[in-house]
Amino acid sequence: MLRNRYRPIQLLGKGGFGKTYLAEDLDKLNERCVIKQFAPRVQGTAAINKATELFEQEARRLQQLGEHPQIPTLLAYFEEENNLYLVQQFINxxxxxxxxxxxxxxxxxxxxxxxxxxxxxxxxxxxxxxxxxxxxxxxxxxxxxxxxxxxxxxxxxxxxxxxxxxxxxxxxxxxxxxxxxxxxxxxxxxxxxxxxxxxxxxxxxxxxxxxxxxxxxxxxxxxxxxxxxxxxxxxxxxxxxxxxxxxxxxxxxxxxxxxxxDFSSPLPSPSPVHPTDAVVVTQPPSSLPVTLRNQPQPGISPAPVKPKVAPKKASRQNxxxxxxxxxxxxxxxxxxxxxxxxRYGLFPTNPIYVIASIPSGVLLQKTLIGREVSSVAISPDGNTFASDASETTSKLRNIQLWNVATGKQIRTLTDSGFVFSIAISPDGKTLASGGLYTTIKLWNLATGEQIRTLKGHSYVVGSVAFSPNGETLASGEADKTIKLWNIATGEQIGTLSGHSNVVRSVAFTPDGKTLASGSEDNTIKLWNIATGELIHTLKGHSKRVISVAISPDGKTLVSGSWDDTIKLWNIATGQEIRTLAGHSTYVGSVAISPDGKTIASGSFDNTIKLWNLATGEQICTLTGHSFAVISVAFSPDAKTIVSSDSDTIKIWRLK
Structure with a gap:
């Protein structure tokens, strides 16, 4: 109880400088309010002084502006037991x-x-x-x-x-x-x-x-x-x-x-709604768990709906x-x-349930709700996959480990920073993550403990990949370079320079002798790992290259680009083999199945397409994501695909 008046009833969120609670005001018949407690966990006088200043400043602004009916009202600001508290109106x-x-x-x-x-x-x-x-x-x-x-x-x-x-x-x-x-x-x-x-x-x-x-x-x-x-x-x-x-x-x-x-002239009349403007959704009963979507439930028949007619050209911006x-x-x-x-997650809104179009031979096994997911990776044994996500109740970013078969969360690697790329070592023991904070972190997958931090980048780390023997890590950086690291010692062993723009994706050939890098300079480069020399520069994409993958036999490279295409390249000669066109907008991720037969491509058109690697023919299209598909990964047996957009992770089973 604070000031013998305010009773916190639920923790709503926490960060580096305090906690936020839903509370009751006993002097107002238990009316709900919000309490923000200033209790910094950081070190350093300057940081604490600045945070204290911002906290007090917020109280002053609310006091100054809170008379406006559309700005939260400050109810109290006080110190108790060496902590500062701000009490404000609860906005439901x-x-x-x-x-x-x-x-x-x-x-x-x-x-x-x-x-x-x-x-x-x-x-x-x-x-x-x-x-x-x-x-x-x-x-x-x-x-x-x-x-x-x-x-x-x-x-x-x-x-x-x-x-x-x-x-x-x-x-x-x-x-x-x-x-x-x-x-x-x-x-x-x-x-x-x-x-x-x-x-x-x-x-x-x-x-x-x-x-x-x-x-x-x-x-x-x-x-x-x-x-x-x-x-x-x-x-x-x-x-x-x-x-x-x-x-x-x-x-x-x-x-x-x-x-x-400029509002002085009459506002335009609402436009008539065309039948094709309607969003087709289904809402499962409220008793269903929020963490699963698009799941057929025993004994529940979905309401009949009329499918929305897909536009001929999907928008790049949806x-x-x-x-x-x-x-x-x-x-x-x-x-x-x-x-x-x-925002607290206290009263979660009902999500939109998009009806997935699933071709014969494919089963949408699970849909997991994430938050700001940007990368997924499957372990070599096929039992576990990793994804990065943000905590809904704090400012932390976590890497989460999931069971592929059940979709249940196994473990969380806490406070990993803003992660943009993750990779799992060939022996399945180590996970590498790169992101916003210019460092790469190595994690023990079995225990969830951080092993070490690799320091040497000066800009954002956008991509990481392990060599086939697990001894070397390659990382692509926003400063246009690729760095090579010794996993055992954590030492930087080389830098590859030559791209004229950000490096977005890196991949090793199966023999570990060659590294491919895709860049926003619209090219892919092939590097000799032993000497650091540039072997080939692959030119053909008209826009930035976002993702590269190499076939298990080491002969073919696949690239995805913002020119809406996927290209296949001969690694030995550097020549383009063919172009796959079918997505209506940017291709953000490509992966090759471990059996070397299938390409999976994720696009900003919210779909995944499967292609025959040998012939270039399109096999099928998987729909069901509500946002751009930014990461796809095959399981080692080539029978499972894990895909992610910004808010969901989907597990597809290929029959």
Whole structure:
């Protein structure tokens, strides 16, 4: 009991600087509230002082702005037993990211409503000389009682002077949603918040994450944002979004009032809904476990539905893809920033159950719900697979180990950092993970303990692969190089340089003598491991190469690219054998079955295609993923495929 008044009843989340609880206010007939406890677990006076400053700052902002009906109210801020506590209004509802995942992209009339609500909130925020600096769908909750939007998370807001400036090199805000002046220069203006509003609307309209757009295309995506839409917009809304998304803050709207003035003419009437616009879903009974989807249940017959007619050309942007080089919206900012019942996972929303199209001879064995999954790998014995994911109640990233046969979780490798690639050693004893934090971690699969950390990269590690004898690890880096490591000692034994852009995938030939690397410079390079010399440069893809795989006989290389194709190459000569075309957009992952007969390709069109390696003929298409398929892996017996999109992992059994 805090202050003989506030009684915590459930832990909602925790991070490096504190915990968040759902609580009851005994003085208000047990009305629910949220308690944030500042209890840092980090070392260092500077970090703690900064976190304390942000925590107190959040309380002051809520006190200043909480009179607005669409901003959480500060109920109390106090110190007790050497801990700081912030008590605030509990917002029961669903944030817009969860709403988007449940209902799909927003129609134009819904975006007008979002704009109107947000702009009226920001009008008050800016009039009080405050800049939010982290507006994004996760920080906007639709309150269940009145459907009004509530702006949350003022933990990094700043008092407005002429401009707000943070220390150079400090990232404040979320990548893609925060404008250039905020991310690069640490400066923020009211126009910076308005850019974030525009980026939020773009995400909800297109399904394309602005953070991943920034990573893939740089800041240039804002000049061509229309190309990524899935639906036409009125010229009026296009004009408003154009001005909100200007790169130069001086060219944007300078205040929320200016944007609202462009609302003066009547809003467009809602567009009539075409029958093919309907989303076809089935909802299993609430008693079914949330962790399983698309599973036939004994004694339960699915409701009859009319299948949705698939478009001839799938949109490139209907992906919600967690790229290997940036997982999620942004690097977490200091402090615990958890609000809203849905974000807590306390009242989980009903997921959308997509009806899978499964060809004869294939069984969808399990569907597991993940969170920001970016990579999967199967152990050599075929019994275990690993995936990376984020914790729903904290800022940690974990690697999870699963039983292939049952789909049950075996073990969690905790706090692995933001992982973009994982690989399991040939003897099945070691797992390597590479990601955002410039290091590679080696794990003992049997115990879950971390063995060692390989240090030497200066940028993001996007791909890792073990040599066939398990003695060497290759890693591809965002600095355009590949590094080679001695697994036994952890020492770096070589660096391969030659690519002119990010290295996205690496793979060894079965004899361990050659390494293939796929890069965003649109090429694949073959390297002699013994000498470090470049053997061949394979040219033919017109866009970045995302994934490479080598056949068990060591003769054929398969590559997947953003030019929508898969190419087969002769490793000995470096010549292209054939091109496989069938996906309607980017190919993000390729794998070859251990028997050397089948290629599996995962695409941004949300499908997996199986191909005959010898003939290049398409065997079948597996549908059922709701987002882009970013990782595929075969079991050693070639009878199981594990695939992942950003939110689910699927286990397919090939009969």
């Amino acid at each position: 509802g669903q944030n817009l990211l969860a709403e988007f995942k449940q209902q799909g992209t927003f129609k134009e009339e819904k975006i007008w409503e979002v704009l109107l609500d947000l702009l009226n909130i920001l009008k008050t925020v800016h009039q009080n000389q405050v800049i939010h600096r982290d507006i994004k769908p996760e920080n906007i909750i639709r309150r269940s009682t009145d459907n009004k939007l509530v702006l949350i998370d003022f933990g990094i807001s700043k008092q407005l002077t002429m401009t707000v400036t943070t220390s150079p090199g400090t990232i404040i805000g979320s990548r893609g949603y925060a404008p250039l002046e905020q991310m690069q220069d640490g400066k923020a203006y009211p126009a910076s918040d308005l850019y974030s509003v525009g980026a939020t609307c773009f995400h909800l309209l297109s399904g394309s994450h602005p953070g991943r757009m920034s990573e893939q295309l740089g800041n240039g995506w804002v000049s061509a944002w229309r190309k990524h839409l899935q639906q036409p917009l009125s010229s009026k809304l296009e004009k408003i979004l154009d001005k909100l998304l200007q790169k130069d803050y001086q060219q944007r709207y300078q205040s929320a009032e200016e944007v609202l003035q 992906t919600n893809w967690r790229t290997r080089f940036l997982v999620g919206a942004a690097i977490p900012i200091i402090g615990t920033q958890i609000y809203g019942s849905v």
